[in-house]
Amino acid sequence: MADIATRSEHRCCGGTLGFHEHESEALGLPARFALFRPGTARGASRPPALFCLAGLTCDETTFATKGNALRFAAAHGLMLVFPDTSPRRAGVPGEDEDWDLGTGAGFYLDATAEPWRTHYRMGSYVNDELPALVEARFGAAPGRRGIMGHSMGGHGALVLALRDPERWHSVSALAPIAHPAAVPWGHKAFGAYLGPDRDGWAAHDATLLLRAGHTHPTPILVDQGDADQFLSEQLRPDALAEAAEAAGQKLRLRRHAGYDHSYWFIQSVIEDHVAHHARLLRG
Numbered sequence: 319m320a321d322i323a324t325r326s327e328h329r330c331c332g333g334t335l336g337f338h339e340h341e342s343e344a345l346g347l348p349a350r351f352a353l354f355r356p357g358t359a360r361g362a363s364r365p366p367a368l369f370c371l372a373g374l375t376c377d378e379t380t381f382a383t384k385g386n387a388l389r390f391a392a393a394h395g396l397m398l399v400f401p402d403t404s405p406r407r408a409g410v411p412g413e414d415e416d417w418d419l420g421t422g423a424g425f426y427l428d429a430t431a432e433p434w435r436t437h438y439r440m441g442s443y444v445n446d447e448l449p450a451l452v453e454a455r456f457g458a459a460p461g462r463r464g465i466m467g468h469s470m471g472g473h474g475a476l477v478l479a480l481r482d483p484e485r486w487h488s489v490s491a492l493a494p495i496a497h498p499a500a501v502p503w504g505h506k507a508f509g510a511y512l513g514p515d516r517d518g519w520a521a522h523d524a525t526l527l528l529r530a531g532h533t534h535p536t537p538i539l540v541d542q543g544d545a546d547q548f549l550s551e552q553l554r555p556d557a558l559a560e561a562a563e564a565a566g567q568k569l570r571l572r573r574h575a576g577y578d579h580s581y582w583f584i585q586s587v588i589e590d591h592v593a594h595h596a597r598l599l600r601g
């Protein structure tokens with residue numbers, strides 16, 4: 319496991335928030351992440367880690383800075399892990415041209431199509447490499463992990479947890495891209511990263527995973543603002559709810575009048591998400 323460079327560290331909410339960089343094996347590039355370690359008030363020497371995945375245009379600082387999650391994680395004795403949203407400077411032609419493809423838009427999957435497949439491997443990075451790293455190097459509890467995310471990050475959280483419920487013990491999402499194979503953001507990203515054969519997209523779409531019989535043993539919490547500018551064109555929580563119902567998946571989809579897609583919405587509901595994960599991870 320490569321060295322980790324700590325770029326800065328800050329006392330916060332009785333714990334410590336650090337911004338770190340390391341050589342990622344999965345990405346084949348340097349990668350940055352932020353990590354919040356709670357104080358020891360709850361007496362847990364190895365806190366469970368809750369992974370927080372951000373959306374399009376964000377980086378490892380965004381959710382940590384704007385999400386309002388740290389004080390609640392501190393109260394519940396949870397570690398928070400904030401990965402970046404894509405590889406950086408991968409050298410793919412055009413990767414910085416669009417805000418919804420390439421840099422800042424890794425979609426938490428391993429690309430299979432050229433020229434993305436070498437470095438655009440955020441699926442393996444978030445699912446495998448980063449959990450192993452925070453457990454080995456930052457003292458996260460082995461085998462007790464939760465995952466949540468916003469928008470593209472909500473898509474990532476739902477897909478990773480539905481695909482591997484043994485690895486992710488709790489899952490929630492805020493305004494997730496719930497059916498990416500059916501919406502413009504997903505068409506663009508999946509078409510580039512996975513190629514035009516849509517059969518290969520199903521394993522990266524939470525609604526299609528539920529339709530194929532994948533479920534998670536715990537209830538899934540999803541919050542959605544009804545004034546979200548992306549709701550009808552890009553997010554499709556209704557499709558997720560229908561698929562969950564048909565699959566027998568417990569899903570609590572809460573709609574919030576007047577809230578948009580921004581971190582102001584996340585700030586307003588994050589307390590319940592951290593509590594949801596704490597209940598399942600800490601027992």
Ligand SMILES: N[C@@H](CCC(=O)N[C@@H](CS)C(=O)NCC(=O)O)C(=O)O
Nearest residue numbers: 373374375376380417469470580581
């Ligand atoms: N750049 C896009 C918006 C992108 C966007 O809203 N990104 C969301 C995630 S999908 C976000 O959280 N952005 C970062 C922020 O608000 O700080 C636009 O112009 O419409």
